[in-house]
Amino acid sequence: MWTLLKAEAILGYAQFRRYFLNSLLSLGIMVLFFYGLFYGIALFVRAPLGGDSLSSLVLGFVVWTFTLGILHGIAQEIQTEATRGTLEQLALGRYPLETIFILRSALTVVVSLLMALIIVVALQAITGVRLHFNPGGLPALLILALGVVGLSLLLGALALYFKDVSMLFTVVQFGFLPYILAAKDAFADQALLPLAPALHLAFRSFVAGEAITAAMAITALINSLALFLVGLGLFRWVYGVVRRKGNLSMY
Amino acid sequence: MEPAQAVVADHISKSFKGKGALKGVSLDLPRGRVVGLLGPNGAGKTTLIKILLGLLLADDGRVFLRTAEGEARVAPGRVGVVMEGNRNYYANVSAMTNAVYFASLRGVASRTAAERFRRWAARFGLDEEVLRQPLASFSRGMQQKAALAASLLHDPDFVILDEPTLGLDPGSRLELEKVVRELAEAGKGLLVASHDLEFIQRTADRVVFIRAGRVILDDATAQLIRRYERPWYLVRTATEIRELPPAWGDAERWRRRDAQTLLFSGSWRELRRDLCAAPELEVASVQKETVSLEDVFMEIQGEAGDVDAP
Numbered sequence: 001m002w003t004l005l006k007a008e009a010i011l012g013y014a015q016f017r018r019y020f021l022n023s024l025l026s027l028g029i030m031v032l033f034f035y036g037l038f039y040g041i042a043l044f045v046r047a048p049l050g051g052d053s054l055s056s057l058v059l060g061f062v063v064w065t066f067t068l069g070i071l072h073g074i075a076q077e078i079q080t081e082a083t084r085g086t087l088e089q090l091a092l093g094r095y096p097l098e099t100i101f102i103l104r105s106a107l108t109v110v111v112s113l114l115m116a117l118i119i120v121v122a123l124q125a126i127t128g129v130r131l132h133f134n135p136g137g138l139p140a141l142l143i144l145a146l147g148v149v150g151l152s153l154l155l156g157a158l159a160l161y162f163k164d165v166s167m168l169f170t171v172v173q174f175g176f177l178p179y180i181l182a183a184k185d186a187f188a189d190q191a192l193l194p195l196a197p198a199l200h201l202a203f204r205s206f207v208a209g210e211a212i213t214a215a216m217a218i219t220a221l222i223n224s225l226a227l228f229l230v231g232l233g234l235f236r237w238v239y240g241v242v243r244r245k246g247n248l249s250m251y
Numbered sequence: 252m253e254p255a256q257a258v259v260a261d262h263i264s265k266s267f268k269g270k271g272a273l274k275g276v277s278l279d280l281p282r283g284r285v286v287g288l289l290g291p292n293g294a295g296k297t298t299l300i301k302i303l304l305g306l307l308l309a310d311d312g313r314v315f316l317r318t319a320e321g322e323a324r325v326a327p328g329r330v331g332v333v334m335e336g337n338r339n340y341y342a343n344v345s346a347m348t349n350a351v352y353f354a355s356l357r358g359v360a361s362r363t364a365a366e367r368f369r370r371w372a373a374r375f376g377l378d379e380e381v382l383r384q385p386l387a388s389f390s391r392g393m394q395q396k397a398a399l400a401a402s403l404l405h406d407p408d409f410v411i412l413d414e415p416t417l418g419l420d421p422g423s424r425l426e427l428e429k430v431v432r433e434l435a436e437a438g439k440g441l442l443v444a445s446h447d448l449e450f451i452q453r454t455a456d457r458v459v460f461i462r463a464g465r466v467i468l469d470d471a472t473a474q475l476i477r478r479y480e481r482p483w484y485l486v487r488t489a490t491e492i493r494e495l496p497p498a499w500g501d502a503e504r505w506r507r508r509d510a511q512t513l514l515f516s517g518s519w520r521e522l523r524r525d526l527c528a529a530p531e532l533e534v535a536s537v538q539k540e541t542v543s544l545e546d547v548f549m550e551i552q553g554e555a556g557d558v559d560a561p
Contacts, residue, residue, distance in 0.1 A: 007355030014344040086341060088306050093356030094328045244308045246267060
């Protein structure tokens with residue numbers, strides 16, 4: 001697995017260098033965004049700079065980026081690989097196709113979170129503002145990630161079969177925002193709703209820094225695990241279907 | 252004697268939307284041998300290759316690895332492959348990054364992969380500087396060379412090459428011939444699907460001819476050529492031949508190659524007899540020909556005209 005992780009890092013870095021300007025611009029946009037958050041909030045809400053509201057906003061944004069990054073990652077990667085025609089080459093390796101895509105999307109999210117962390121730390125140093133961050137909330141983020149990977153595999157399965165599902169990304173992105181907002185509070189008790197317990201857990205623990213119970217964590221874990229297994233099962237089934245139909249490489 | 256380890260395709264059938272692409276195809280790819288896979292366009296060669304690689308699932312039949320101990324699954328890591336066209340790499344990054352990445356997917360450490368790639372690429376005339384360039388800037392032939400070199404980095408037991416000579420210059424083609432023979436001598440099994448019949452003739456120990464989804468011939472290359480070998484004569488005329496002389500009757504032994512060339516299959520005595528019987532033919536030259544795989548291919552194509560029927 002280490003060899004695969006290293007290979008994905010090398011390929012990712014090569015792509016980053018190849019499209020240097022675009023990579024730099026995305027970094028610039030992120031800097032501007034956080035800069036806007038740090039200064040803009042004071043301007044708009046006429047509140048003192050920093051404090052809990054800013055922490056919530058920044059950490060909320062982190063959860064949002066994290067969730068959407070993973071959610072779209074797998075399907076987007078499959079679509080890109082199918083367009084390039086390299087999907088078959090990936091399938092010829094010793095690692096299952098889904099492992100490659102999960103790892104690739106995880107790597108992308110980790111890199112973007114690291115970039116966000118560096119920017120936030122730098123801005124804290126410049127502005128003197130301190131954000132309240134609860135490291136104990138990180139496991140909640142991992143539980144959330146497990147479920148989101150499941151959903152992403154579902155989208156990936158659709159991309160594997162239909163090849164181009166870019167419009168679906170847009171629909172999901174717009175639909176997901178109100179769902180996240182509702183799930184973190186209103187759907188908090190809905191254990192059967194996909195991702196709702198994990199979202200509630202992540203916002204409560206990671207963003208708000210509030211205490212969580214074991215029951216909340218277990219419910220979120222079971223919900224996320226079920227989503228992951230459903231996503232994985234469907235992805236593998238669709239992979240079998242496309243291999244039977246012979247349209248793995250077709251775009 | 253113990254049978255050599257081999258990838259075996261056993262009675263493979265595959266249909267697409269009710270149309271049979273492969274109809275009970277069996278094929279043996281033993282280690283230490285080069286098998287040439289021939290057939291016209293749409294014969295089912297690529298479908299068979301994809302089934303051997305596990306990229307496509309057969310409707311019927313199975314693919315397995317035959318070993319001295321019995322049967323086993325063909326592990327993806329044991330097979331190296333160059334697919335037809337540019338489906339082998341990321342064109343926007345360097346040849347080296349591509350090679351290291353795809354070798355890593357097959358479990359090779361990046362440093363080992365880079366060293367091996369440098370070595371193989373050098374054999375095809377790609378130097379270190381070139382390997383750092385994006386593959387998109389390569390010519391078709393250079394891309395093919397890079398793909399060939401990259402397919403060998405995980406030291407596979409079996410290598411499948413789909414149209415490997417596509418875009419190669421004569422020097423690189425010759426180098427590939429040597430590499431293919433060397434790999435076979437090193438104990439690897441190679442399946443080479445190609446329309447480059449001269450290449451197949453020079454490299455393959457055995458030829459499998461597939462047409463309309465069926466294997467219609469599977470024989471040792473030398474034996475195949477011997478079987479089809481008989482005296483061939485190329486008869487060039489001074490004037491254009493509009494029709495074969497009526498004195499030759501149904502003229503089974505004669506074939507018109509072009510406006511002023513006839514091909515005769517038979518003995519020298521029979522040729523002389525036919526030419527004497529047609530004095531109106533102004534013969535410019537007569538030349539004895541040897542049989543090539545291309546002649547066999549054309550002959551088999553003609554013989555197998557009826558296999559297209561369902």
